[in-house]
Amino acid sequence: xxxxxxxxxxxxxxxxxxxxxxxxxxxxxxxxxxxxxxxxxxxxxxxxxxxxxxxxxxxxxxxxxxxxxxxxxxxxxxxxxxxxxxxxxxxxxxxxxxxxxxxxxxxxxxxxxxxxxxxxxxxxxxxxxxxxxxxxxxxxxxxxxxxxxxxxxxxxxxxxxxxxxxxxxxxxxxxxxxxxxxxxxxxxxxxxxxxxxxxxxxxxxxxxxxxxxxxxxxxxxxxxxxxxxxxxxxxxxxxxxxxxxxxxxxxxxxxxxxxxxxxxxxxxxxxxxxxxxxxxxxxxxxxxxxxxxxxxxxxxxxxxxxxxxxxxxxxxxxxxxxxxxxxxxxxxxxxxxxxxxxxxxxxxx
Numbered sequence: 001x002x003x004x005x006x007x008x009x010x011x012x013x014x015x016x017x018x019x020x021x022x023x024x025x026x027x028x029x030x031x032x033x034x035x036x037x038x039x040x041x042x043x044x045x046x047x048x049x050x051x052x053x054x055x056x057x058x059x060x061x062x063x064x065x066x067x068x069x070x071x072x073x074x075x076x077x078x079x080x081x082x083x084x085x086x087x088x089x090x091x092x093x094x095x096x097x098x099x100x101x102x103x104x105x106x107x108x109x110x111x112x113x114x115x116x117x118x119x120x121x122x123x124x125x126x127x128x129x130x131x132x133x134x135x136x137x138x139x140x141x142x143x144x145x146x147x148x149x150x151x152x153x154x155x156x157x158x159x160x161x162x163x164x165x166x167x168x169x170x171x172x173x174x175x176x177x178x179x180x181x182x183x184x185x186x187x188x189x190x191x192x193x194x195x196x197x198x199x200x201x202x203x204x205x206x207x208x209x210x211x212x213x214x215x216x217x218x219x220x221x222x223x224x225x226x227x228x229x230x231x232x233x234x235x236x237x238x239x240x241x242x243x244x245x246x247x248x249x250x251x252x253x254x255x256x257x258x259x260x261x262x263x264x265x266x267x268x269x270x271x272x273x274x275x276x277x278x279x280x281x282x283x284x285x286x287x288x289x290x291x292x293x294x295x296x297x298x299x300x301x302x303x304x305x306x307x308x309x310x311x312x313x314x315x316x317x318x319x320x321x322x323x324x325x326x327x328x329x330x331x332x333x334x335x336x337x338x339x340x341x342x343x344x345x346x347x348x349x
Contacts, residue, residue: 004045004048004052005063007045008042008045008063008064008067011035011041011042011045011067012067012070012071014035015031015035015036015041015071015074016071016074018031018034018035019031019074019075019078022078022082023082024082024086025079025082025083025086028075028078028079028082031075032075035071036068036071036072036075042064042067042068042071045064046064107349109345109346109348109349110349111337111345112325112329112337112344112345112348113218113321113322113325113337115325115348116321116322116324116325116328117200117218117220117321119244119245120198120200120220120241120245120319120321120324121198121200123240123241123244123245124196124198124222124241125198126240126244127196127237127240128196129196129197129198129222129224130195130196130197130198131197131198131199131200132182132185132186132197132198132199133182133199133201134176134179134181134182134185134186134199134201135176135181136175136176136201136202136203136204137164137173137174137175137176138173138174138175138176138181139171139172139173139174140156140171140172140173140174141171142181142184142185143161143174143176143177143178143180143181144156146181146184146301146304146305147180147181147183147184147260147261147301147304148260148261148298148300148301148304149260149261150260153260155177160177160205160206160207161174161175161177161205161206162174162175162204162205162206175203175204176201176203176204177203177204177205178203178219178221178318179199179200179201179203179219179220179221179318180221180261180316180318182197182199182201182221182223183199183221183223183261183297183301183305183316184301184304184305186199186223186305187223187225187302187304187305187306187307188305188306190225191305191306191307192306192307192308192312194224194225194226194227194312195223195224195225195226196222196223196224197222197223198220198221198222199220199221199222199223200218200219200220200221200321201218201219201220202216202217202218203216203217203218203219204216209335211332211333211334211335212334213334214322214334214335214337214338216338217320217322217334217337218320218321218322219318219319219320219321220318220319220321221316221317221318222237222316222317222318223297223314223315223316224237224314224315224316225297225302225305225307225312225313225314226312226313226314227311227312227313228313229296229312229313229314229315230296230313231264231296231315233315234294234295234296234315234317235252235254237315238252238254238268238294238317239251239252242270242291245324245328246270246273246328247273249271250270250271250273251270251271251277252268252269252270253268253269253270253271253288254266254267254268254269254294255267255269257293257295259293259295260298261297261298261301261316262293262294262295262296262297262298262301262315262316263295263296263298263299264295264296265293265294265295266293266294266295267290267292267293267294268290268291268292268293268294268317268319269288269289269290269291270288270289270291271287271288271289272286272287272288272289273289273327273328274330275287289327291319291323291324291327292317292318292319292320292323293317293318294315294316294317294318295315295316295317296313296314296315296316297313297314297315297316302314322334322337325337329348
C-alpha cells in the first residue's frame with residue numbers, strides 16, 4: 001500500500017508541475033492523455049488496487065479518486081485559461097484600427113460600349129422606342145433576302161460573312177452582319193400595328209482587324225413604322241438623338257446614299273462637337289462627323305415584314321456605338337474596346 005501511495009504522490013507532483021508548463025490547448029490535450037486519460041498513468045496505477053488486501057483497498061481507492069478529481073479540476077481550470085488566451089490572441093490579430101487610413105476597395109466599371117448603348121436606349125426611350133432583342137445567329141433570308149439584298153450582292157460574299165456549316169439541303173445560317181434582321185422579326189411580331197423599336201446588339205463580319213475595323217462589334221438599329229411617317233420624322237428623330245448624345249446645338253446633315261433596305265437612303269453627319277463645325281483634326285477640318293446610315297424603309301422590306309406599303313411607311317437607321325464613342329472621346333483605335341486592358345475601361349468608369 002505504501003508503495004502505491006508513494007507513486008500516487010509522485011504522480012500528483014509531476015502532473016501539476018507539467019501542467020504549469022502547458023502553453024496551448026494542443027499541449028493540454030497531450031497532458032490529459034498522459035496523466036488522466038483512459039491509458040494515462042493514473043488509470044494504470046488504479047488497476048493495482050485489485051492486488052491489495054481488502055482492508056487496504058478503501059484507503060488507497062479514496063486517494064485515487066481524490067487525485068483524479070484534483071487533476072481533472074486542474075485540467076478544467078487550465079483549459080478555461082488557455083481558451084480565453086486563444087480568444088484574446090485571435091481578437092488582437094483581427095483587431096482593426098479605425099483611426100488608420102482606409103484601403104479603397106477595387107470596383108468594377110461599366111464598359112464604354114455599354115455606357116454608349118445605355119445612353120442610346122435612354123434617348124430613344126424618350127421618343128417612345130422600345131428595346132427589341134434579335135438573335136445573333138440568323139438565317140440568310142432574314143439577314144439578306146427579306147431585307148431586299150439581291151442574290152448577287154457583294155455583302156453575301158464569304159469574305160464578308162461568317163457562315164455556319166449546315167447539313168446539305170438545310171437553310172443557310174450565318175452570324176448576323178448587321179442588326180437589321182431584327183427589323184423583320186419586330187415587324188412580323190407587331191404587324192399591322194404601328195411600332196417603334198430600338199435593336200442593339202453584336203454583329204460579325206469577316207474583315208481584317210485594323211484601327212478602324214473589327215470582326216465583332218456592336219450596332220443599334222432604330223425602326224419606326226406607321227401611317228404617314230415621312231423623311232421629316234426621320235430627320236427630327238436624328239436631330240433629337242444628336243443633341244442628346246453630343247450636346248445642345250449639334251446639327252444634323254443627311255447626304256444621299258444607298259442601302260438595299262431603305263429608299264431613299266442617306267448618310268447622317270453631325271457637326272463636330274469639338275470645334276462646333278469650324279474644322280479641326282478630329283473632323284479633318286470639314287466641320288462634320290459621319291455617324292451612320294439611315295433612310296425610309298423600302299416597300300419590299302415593309303411587305304416582307306407584314307405591312308402594306310400602300311398604307312404604311314417607316315424609317316430606319318443603324319449606327320455603331322464604338323464609332324460614336326471614338327468620335328465623342330477622340331479614341332483612335334477600335335481595338336482598344338476589345339483589348340481587355342483595364343486601364344482603358346477605367347478611363348471612362
